[in-house]
Amino acid sequence: MYKNIFFIGFIWVAVFASTHSFAAIDQWKESYRLESLSQYDVAVKIMDAIIKNESKNDFAVMRRGWLNYLRGKHDSAISDYKKALTMNKQSLDAKLGVILPLLAQQRWNEAVKFSKDVLKIAPWNYYAHVRLMVAEEGQKRWKTLAKHADEMYRRYPSDATILVYLARAQRWLGDNGAARGAYIKVLKRIPGHIEASQFLLENM
Numbered sequence: 001m002y003k004n005i006f007f008i009g010f011i012w013v014a015v016f017a018s019t020h021s022f023a024a025i026d027q028w029k030e031s032y033r034l035e036s037l038s039q040y041d042v043a044v045k046i047m048d049a050i051i052k053n054e055s056k057n058d059f060a061v062m063r064r065g066w067l068n069y070l071r072g073k074h075d076s077a078i079s080d081y082k083k084a085l086t087m088n089k090q091s092l093d094a095k096l097g098v099i100l101p102l103l104a105q106q107r108w109n110e111a112v113k114f115s116k117d118v119l120k121i122a123p124w125n126y127y128a129h130v131r132l133m134v135a136e137e138g139q140k141r142w143k144t145l146a147k148h149a150d151e152m153y154r155r156y157p158s159d160a161t162i163l164v165y166l167a168r169a170q171r172w173l174g175d176n177g178a179a180r181g182a183y184i185k186v187l188k189r190i191p192g193h194i195e196a197s198q199f200l201l202e203n204m
Contacts, residue, residue, distance in 0.1 A: 024050070031063070040071035058087040062097055074101035092118055092125070099131045103138070111135040124155060133165045145169040160189040167199070176203055 027050055034043035047064040054060050065080030081098035085091055095118050102111040115132035118125050129152050136145040149166035156162055167182035180203055183196035190196075 024053070031067075035067065035070070038070075040067050043067050044071070056087065058084040058091065058094070061087065062091075062094055065097055065101075069097075069101050069104070072104075074104050077101040092122060096125075096127050096131070099128075103131060103134050106138055108135045108138045112139075126156065126159075130161060130165075133162075137165065137168065140172070142169045142172040146173060158189065160186045160193065163189070164193075164195060167196070171199070179203075 027046055031043045031046045031050075034040070034046070044064060044067045047060060047067060051057065051060050051064065061080050061084040065077045065084065068074075068077035068080060078098055078101045081094050081101075085094040085098070088094065095114050099111050099114045102114065112132060112135045115128045115135065118128035119132070122128065129148070133145060133148055133152070136148060145165060146169035149162055149169060152162045153159070153166055163182050163186045167179045167186065170176075170179040170182060180200065183193075183199050186193050186196040187200070
C-alpha cells in the first residue's frame, strides 16, 4: 500500500513538473510571437515574468535586452546586457549585444571597446568586426575604416556589407574610382542595392 502511495506521489510530482516546464516554454514562445508582431512592450513584460522565476538565467536577461533595443529603450538594453555579462563574464553574446544600443546612442568609444574585447577572444568574429566598422564610420576614421574593411573583405569575399563600408570610406577619402569598383562588387552580390546603384548613376 505504501509503495502505491509513493508511486502515485512520484507520478504527481512528475506531471506537475512537466506541466510547469511546458507553461514556461509557452511563455518563451509567446514572447517570440509578440516580437514577430512588433509588440515589443508586451513581449518585455513576459520576459520580466520569466526573469522573476529564472533570476539566474542570463539568456533571459539578454533576450529582454534585445527586446528593449528593438523598442528603442537603449539605456535599459545596455543595462540588461551588462547584467547578463556579470552573470556570465565569458559571454561573447552579451558583449556583442551591448554594442547595438551603444551604436544607436552614438557612443562610439564604448562600442569600439566592447567590439575589441570580443576580438581579443575571437579575432575574426564577423559581428564584432561589422559593429566596429559602424563605430569607425561614426567616428569618421576613414583611413582606419578603409583598411579594416579591406582586411575583412579578403576574409569574407562574398559579403556585401563589408564592401559597402569599404566603398563609403573610399568615397570620403576622395577615391571615387576605388569606391566605384567596390560598389560594382556590391551589385554583383546584391543586384539592385540602392546605395551602390545610386553612386554608379551619379558617377557614370
